[in-house]
Amino acid sequence: MKGALSKAANIAKQQGILLAFICLLLLFSLTSDVFLTYKNITLVLRQISIWGVIACGMTFVIIGGNWDLSVGSLTSLTTVVVITLHDKIGPVPAMIVAVLVGLISGVISGYLVGFQKLNSLIITLGMLGVLQAITLIYTGGKYSRILNPDDTWFSFIGRGFLWGVPFPVILLVVIGVIFAILLSRTVYGRRVMAVGGNPVASKYTGIRESLVVMSTFMLTGIATGIGGIMLGSRMMAAQNYIGEGYEFQVITGVILGGTSLTGGEGNIFKSIIGIVIIGMLNNWFILMGMQYYYQWTAQWVIILAVVWLDVAAKRGKMLG
Amino acid sequence: MKQTTSAKRPLGSLRSFVTTQPIWAILAFIFVVASIAERDFLSLSNLSNILLQSALNGMLAIGMTFLMINGFFDLSVGTVMGFAAALTIGLQPHGMAVAILGALGAGLAVGAINGFFVTKVKINAFVVTLASFIGMRGLIFIYTQERSIVGQIDGFAVFGASKLLGLPTLAVIMLAILALAEFVLRKTGHGRNTYAIGGNAEAARNAGIPVERTNFINFLLCGLGAAVGGVFIASRMNAAMPTLGWPDTNLIIIATVALGGTKLRGGFGSMINTLGGLLALGIIRNSMDLLNVPSFFNRLSMGIILMLVVYADAKFKPVSR
Numbered sequence: 073m074k075g076a077l078s079k080a081a082n083i084a085k086q087q088g089i090l091l092a093f094i095c096l097l098l099l100f101s102l103t104s105d106v107f108l109t110y111k112n113i114t115l116v117l118r119q120i121s122i123w124g125v126i127a128c129g130m131t132f133v134i135i136g137g138n139w140d141l142s143v144g145s146l147t148s149l150t151t152v153v154v155i156t157l158h159d160k161i162g163p164v165p166a167m168i169v170a171v172l173v174g175l176i177s178g179v180i181s182g183y184l185v186g187f188q189k190l191n192s193l194i195i196t197l198g199m200l201g202v203l204q205a206i207t208l209i210y211t212g213g214k215y216s217r218i219l220n221p222d223d224t225w226f227s228f229i230g231r232g233f234l235w236g237v238p239f240p241v242i243l244l245v246v247i248g249v250i251f252a253i254l255l256s257r258t259v260y261g262r263r264v265m266a267v268g269g270n271p272v273a274s275k276y277t278g279i280r281e282s283l284v285v286m287s288t289f290m291l292t293g294i295a296t297g298i299g300g301i302m303l304g305s306r307m308m309a310a311q312n313y314i315g316e317g318y319e320f321q322v323i324t325g326v327i328l329g330g331t332s333l334t335g336g337e338g339n340i341f342k343s344i345i346g347i348v349i350i351g352m353l354n355n356w357f358i359l360m361g362m363q364y365y366y367q368w369t370a371q372w373v374i375i376l377a378v379v380w381l382d383v384a385a386k387r388g389k390m391l392g
Numbered sequence: 393m394k395q396t397t398s399a400k401r402p403l404g405s406l407r408s409f410v411t412t413q414p415i416w417a418i419l420a421f422i423f424v425v426a427s428i429a430e431r432d433f434l435s436l437s438n439l440s441n442i443l444l445q446s447a448l449n450g451m452l453a454i455g456m457t458f459l460m461i462n463g464f465f466d467l468s469v470g471t472v473m474g475f476a477a478a479l480t481i482g483l484q485p486h487g488m489a490v491a492i493l494g495a496l497g498a499g500l501a502v503g504a505i506n507g508f509f510v511t512k513v514k515i516n517a518f519v520v521t522l523a524s525f526i527g528m529r530g531l532i533f534i535y536t537q538e539r540s541i542v543g544q545i546d547g548f549a550v551f552g553a554s555k556l557l558g559l560p561t562l563a564v565i566m567l568a569i570l571a572l573a574e575f576v577l578r579k580t581g582h583g584r585n586t587y588a589i590g591g592n593a594e595a596a597r598n599a600g601i602p603v604e605r606t607n608f609i610n611f612l613l614c615g616l617g618a619a620v621g622g623v624f625i626a627s628r629m630n631a632a633m634p635t636l637g638w639p640d641t642n643l644i645i646i647a648t649v650a651l652g653g654t655k656l657r658g659g660f661g662s663m664i665n666t667l668g669g670l671l672a673l674g675i676i677r678n679s680m681d682l683l684n685v686p687s688f689f690n691r692l693s694m695g696i697i698l699m700l701v702v703y704a705d706a707k708f709k710p711v712s713r
Contacts, residue, residue: 139518184703188706190699190702191656191702191706193465193518194646194656194702195699195702197642197643197646197698198643198694198695198696198697198698198699199699200643200695201640201643201691201692201695201698202691202692202695202696202699204691205688205689205691205692205695206692208686208691209688209689209692213686213688317639320522323522324526333515333516333519334516363534365530365533365534366530366534367530368527368529368530368533369534371523371526371530372523372526372528372530373527376509376523379515379519380509380513380515383514383515391512391514392512392513
């Protein structure tokens with residue numbers, strides 16, 4: 073009996089985010105008739121697919137012991153890039169350029185954090201300002217759009233359906249699986265965990281820490297580039313601040329997913345569940361007739377509550 | 393040791409001053425460039441305008457300096473300021489005193505929440521304050537119903553635009569508080585404890601310094617500073633918008649304090665140098681406005697300055713404390 077109880081407690085400790093997900097799902101379905109309909113579920117999933125893709129990269133950065141606050145501005149930039157270049161050089165080259173822009177931004181942040189050993193929080197806070205300014209300089213502050221949205225297959229990425237499933241959701245699953253394999257089944261993934269968990273020890277085992285840290289930022293840059301493509305394809309137009317605040321949604325999701333805040337542990341699947349929870353919550357607030365901004369204050373409470381329960385479960389008491 | 397070399401070589405003492413307090417050299421350089429680039433810069437009304445601008449950011453920077461010397465950051469100051477401004481305007485029907493006390497109380501409450509979760513629950517300060525930043529943004533929108541609100545007490549706006557001893561009153565108040573804060577840092581036990589914890593938290597704990605209490609107080613001070621900044625802005629505009637403080641204010645304030653030379657790892661810094669950072673960024677912003685540079689270059693320069701400062705912070709160790 074006691075064994076079963078401690079086993080249950082252990083499962084709750086390990087899979088807390090899944091339990092929270094199921095409880096919230098039950099609560100939302102019981103309080104709203106619309107919530108569990110095909111239309112609403114696909115709506116929520118389409119909304120979160122972009123955050124989910126970026127969260128895949130962010131999970132690597134946080135496991136490596138760093139933060140990336142620049143993803144919101146980078147989403148704005150890559151979205152604007154893909155939209156403006158679509159009519160000039162065609163969709164495929166535009167998408168390649170968008171991913172390259174993401175990669176270059178990741179290389180810059182990654183080099184400064186990995187090789188120059190600078191504080192990632194401050195560096196990416198600076199990058200947040202710089203990338204947003206570059207976006208505005210690039211467009212001259214103007215709204216950009218694709219001239220003939222009906223004449224191109226490009227809109228399929230963000231708006232299309234395959235076998236009744238929204239294409240961006242399929243994209244999220246594919247990218248999630250690739251990132252999850254990279255994290256848990258490759259030597260590279262183990263090195264990221266080692267660098268985040270114990271930088272000193274990992275150095276003595278011959279891991280090139282600087283390069284590993286830089287690569288996590290590059291992965292986030294690529295993921296954000298893909299996110300920008302998805303967002304551009306869904307909107308077929310972009311204003312200059314389109315990705316503003318995405319960093320908060322993404323980081324909140326990864327934190328809810330239980331990625332260790334001090335680095336060393338994390339799970340792509342749980343990060344995506346964390347993102348889904350935020351998406352469901354936002355959706356539920358609107359279904360319940362509340363203004364969209366209530367979700368921000370709710371996020372405050374939820375982040376603190378979840379992280380508190382998480383650290384309390386790990387150390388066995390509420391206060392440290 | 394240092395004093396004898398200084399006495400022998402005046403140039404050496406100048407060099408040591410520049411390497412330990414580079415902000416004053418930077419400020420002098422920026423001042424000269426701005427005066428050459430723009431004729432209107434040196435006018436009395438423009439300089440007093442810069443001081444007034446600096447007064448608004450200054451209150452946030454003072455609180456942040458305490459916290460950064462302590463070894464923490466607060467990413468919530470932007471929306472705490474915005475919420476305090478909204479309360480200062482929105483509570484005016486209950487009287488000015490209630491409005492201001494309500495705003496300051498809200499700032500203290502958020503500071504207490506941040507401080508509790510960081511010092512007692514021991515959650516990463518970045519996560520706690522980032523969550524507060526989002527949550528307070530929600531509270532501003534809920535309180536203002538997504539609308540700009542306008543003040544009813546004209547005297548409050550007159551106060552915000554008034555002058556004392558030829559300087560903007562708000563700037564005089566900010567400078568007085570800054571001087572008081574410098575005194576607290578240098579001459580009181582709380583100040584010394586803050587430096588000690590920022591320098592080496594473990595050693596400070598072993599030395600019997602009340603680490604948690606000191607950290608908590610500094611989070612309170614940071615929340616209070618942000619709230620005073622909100623009252624200032626409300627008085628300056630006699631109105632509050634729901635977007636106040638979002639999303640750039642944190643960037644600007646942390647850049648200001650870091651440019652002033654406060655170490656990002658904690659343990660080193662001063663209020664006077666934060667004032668230098670404030671004036672330097674204030675002049676840059678002001679000259680960009682005078683030269684009609686589009687406002688997004690302001691953002692670009694803030695980002696680049698912050699990154700350069702972090703680079704310098706990591707590469708050039710302070711010569712002495």
